[in-house]
Amino acid sequence: MPQIDSIKQISDVVWEIPTSYKSGMLVPARIYATKKLLDGMDAGVFEQVTNLACLPGIVRNAYAMADAHWGYGFPIGGVAAFDIESGVISPGGVGFDINCGMRLIRTNLRYPEVKSKVKELVDLMFRLVPAGVGVKGTLRISESQFDEVMKYGVKWCAENGLAWEDDPSHVEEGGFIKGADPSKVSRQARSRGIGQLGTLGSGNHYLEIQVVDPARFFDRGLAKHFGIVEEDQVVVMVHCGSRGFGHQVGSDYLRVFDSAMKRYGISVRDRELACAPFSSKEGKDYYGAMVCASNMAFTNRQVIVQKVREAFSQVFHREAEALDMHLIYDVCHNVAKVERHSYDRISADFLVHRKGATRSFGPGHQDIPAPYRAVGQPVIIGGSMETGSYLLVGTSKAMEDTFGSTAHGSGRTMSRTAARREVRGAELQRKMLERGIYVKSATMDGLAEEAGMAYKDISEVVETMDRAGISKKVVALRPVGNIKG
Amino acid sequence: MPFRFLPDVAIADIAFEAESDSVNGLFESSALAVSDIMVDLETLRSDTTKKVRISSEDLDRLLYDFLTEIIVVKDVDSLLFREIKVEVAADQKSLEATMKGEPIDRGRHLLRNDVKAVTMHMFGVRREVNTWKATVVLDI
Numbered sequence: 001m002p003q004i005d006s007i008k009q010i011s012d013v014v015w016e017i018p019t020s021y022k023s024g025m026l027v028p029a030r031i032y033a034t035k036k037l038l039d040g041m042d043a044g045v046f047e048q049v050t051n052l053a054c055l056p057g058i059v060r061n062a063y064a065m066a067d068a069h070w071g072y073g074f075p076i077g078g079v080a081a082f083d084i085e086s087g088v089i090s091p092g093g094v095g096f097d098i099n100c101g102m103r104l105i106r107t108n109l110r111y112p113e114v115k116s117k118v119k120e121l122v123d124l125m126f127r128l129v130p131a132g133v134g135v136k137g138t139l140r141i142s143e144s145q146f147d148e149v150m151k152y153g154v155k156w157c158a159e160n161g162l163a164w165e166d167d168p169s170h171v172e173e174g175g176f177i178k179g180a181d182p183s184k185v186s187r188q189a190r191s192r193g194i195g196q197l198g199t200l201g202s203g204n205h206y207l208e209i210q211v212v213d214p215a216r217f218f219d220r221g222l223a224k225h226f227g228i229v230e231e232d233q234v235v236v237m238v239h240c241g242s243r244g245f246g247h248q249v250g251s252d253y254l255r256v257f258d259s260a261m262k263r264y265g266i267s268v269r270d271r272e273l274a275c276a277p278f279s280s281k282e283g284k285d286y287y288g289a290m291v292c293a294s295n296m297a298f299t300n301r302q303v304i305v306q307k308v309r310e311a312f313s314q315v316f317h318r319e320a321e322a323l324d325m326h327l328i329y330d331v332c333h334n335v336a337k338v339e340r341h342s343y344d345r346i347s348a349d350f351l352v353h354r355k356g357a358t359r360s361f362g363p364g365h366q367d368i369p370a371p372y373r374a375v376g377q378p379v380i381i382g383g384s385m386e387t388g389s390y391l392l393v394g395t396s397k398a399m400e401d402t403f404g405s406t407a408h409g410s411g412r413t414m415s416r417t418a419a420r421r422e423v424r425g426a427e428l429q430r431k432m433l434e435r436g437i438y439v440k441s442a443t444m445d446g447l448a449e450e451a452g453m454a455y456k457d458i459s460e461v462v463e464t465m466d467r468a469g470i471s472k473k474v475v476a477l478r479p480v481g482n483i484k485g
Numbered sequence: 486m487p488f489r490f491l492p493d494v495a496i497a498d499i500a501f502e503a504e505s506d507s508v509n510g511l512f513e514s515s516a517l518a519v520s521d522i523m524v525d526l527e528t529l530r531s532d533t534t535k536k537v538r539i540s541s542e543d544l545d546r547l548l549y550d551f552l553t554e555i556i557v558v559k560d561v562d563s564l565l566f567r568e569i570k571v572e573v574a575a576d577q578k579s580l581e582a583t584m585k586g587e588p589i590d591r592g593r594h595l596l597r598n599d600v601k602a603v604t605m606h607m608f609g610v611r612r613e614v615n616t617w618k619a620t621v622v623l624d625i
Contacts, residue, residue: 133598134599139566201599202625203599246559251603255550270606271605373593412496416498449598
């Protein structure tokens with residue numbers, strides 16, 4: 001981290017940069033980190049989180065979570081809530097991969113039963129779930145059906161035989177965010193997206209078979225609520241987003257906002273922070289299009305999960321229902337949404353941007369599906385393909401402190417080019433196999449870029465959020481089979 | 486290569502700087518850099534030709550829109566390119582490009598990263614004495 005004299009420690013793992021740090025800051029910036037993570041954060045995090053604090057209408061604090069690293073405009077791991085009337089909306093606060101998120105499904109299988117089948121499962125899922133550069137999915141839909149996908153997400157899937165009955169309720173926002181406006185989506189975005197449902201994409205996206213780690217089974221009582229009942233129980237995690245569709249919506253509106261800011265008299269410190277009043281035409285248009293992309297992303301992950309169920313069913317010669325392959329949950333980690341929050345005796349709707357950050361709603365919240373409402377929302381934190389991932393649960397403290405938000409993953413510390421210099425894809429694949437992780441990738445270069453050493457220590461990130469009380473550890477999940485896009 | 490990667494600019498993504506002694510050359514180099522990030526160009530043939538016309542407000546945005554078009558064509562038509570010829574109009578607000586490549590073939594092409602988007606971070610075209618340069622950061 002750079003030298004910041006005015007940073008003060010608020011608690012064990014919470015740091016604050018006051019508004020006096022930079023001219024234009026309207027609220028303080030709060031960083032969630034252990035001293036070790038804080039020292040290791042790149043200068044961009046501090047620059048960007050304090051830039052966020054300057055955006056019109058921001059309330060309370062600008063936040064950087066423990067996995068924060070430099071992003072475009074907003075840092076990855078950034079959270080900012082805005083007043084609905086006076087605040088702005090920023091495509092840079094969502095990211096290009098709109099509603100990139102995590103999905104976790106359970107099985108009633110244990111690792112000893114699955115071990116000899118991991119290769120077969122991964123190879124089959126690799127065929128069923130297209131991954132890599134420019135891939136198209138197998139689901140063919142019409143333009144009008146694509147409009148329905150944009151508006152109704154997983155609800156559309158349920159009505160069209162692509163979801164189980166309880167799937168939509170186990171997705172953030174019940175499977176679709178309200179307020180989609182397909183008329184605000186460009187022709188280019190439509191053309192990019194219509195053929196991509198059920199595709200994994202590339203970069204850091206993955207589909208992974210994981211096993212409940214007996215040594216890090218933190219809260220068995222809570223885990224039971226999510227259907228995780230045994231050591232070595234097998235689960236499947238999906239990490240991907242809205243593919244070219246969302247990327248194009250992001251690109252289109254970055255251009256629109258880049259030009260529109262002048263009209264609203266807004267100047268920002270970084271072109272990627274381009275924003276417009278949420279109540280403006282541009283703000284409303286972007287929100288309507290961004291929601292379309294979010295609902296497409298929910299649908300994309302749903303179609304992938306149907307393929308995962310198909311693969312397990314085929315390999316184990318049992319119906320997916322008999323394998324208890326229910327959705328544990330699906331969370332967004334790149335999104336802006338209107339949510340009701342309370343602080344300092346204020347209770348109101350706010351526009352909450354989470355970019356590389358996860359919703360972490362605590363017990364009792366009405367948006368949590370009934371079976372989980374008493375304990376809190378499942379929070380899915382994806383690690384690198386080598387180190388594993390975590391299931392956590394949302395807390396009341398997150399509601400009080402961070403607009404119901406927590407971290408999303410481990411965060412890169414090494415560039416893609418540097419990672420490729422350090423390790424070759426084929427060598428990494430062999431070493432991972434030796435450690436019991438079978439990996440299949442659409443690209444060997446891309447595989448090398450996603451090596452575990454290129455990421456922060458996810459355990460330290462999760463520990464920080466747990467100590468801060470804004471999400472609580474439930475169980476760690478160890479990878480045994482991975483498809484990297 | 487008429488472009489070089491900038492490994493320290495964008496940790497999670499890929500940045501490059503392209504240069505040429507002409508605007509046309511700069512656009513061609515930048516487009517090749519985007520293609521090179523997606524596929525090993527040596528494994529690509531030049532069987533299919535695609536022509537595009539693009540108009541924008543200024544030279545900066547013309548390059549942004551042109552590079553975005555290459556990413557769009559990759560998703561919509563499944564085409565990647567290894568030979569790219571660009572004619573930028575005298576007012577620097579429009580261009581015509583002729584691009585040669587072929588449809589993605591997973592068996593034969595050495596594919597790399599699927600580029601999500603061109604970002605505005607550090608984005609810009611500039612002229613330094615007799616050299617045109619562009620810095621581009623791509624979201625991966």
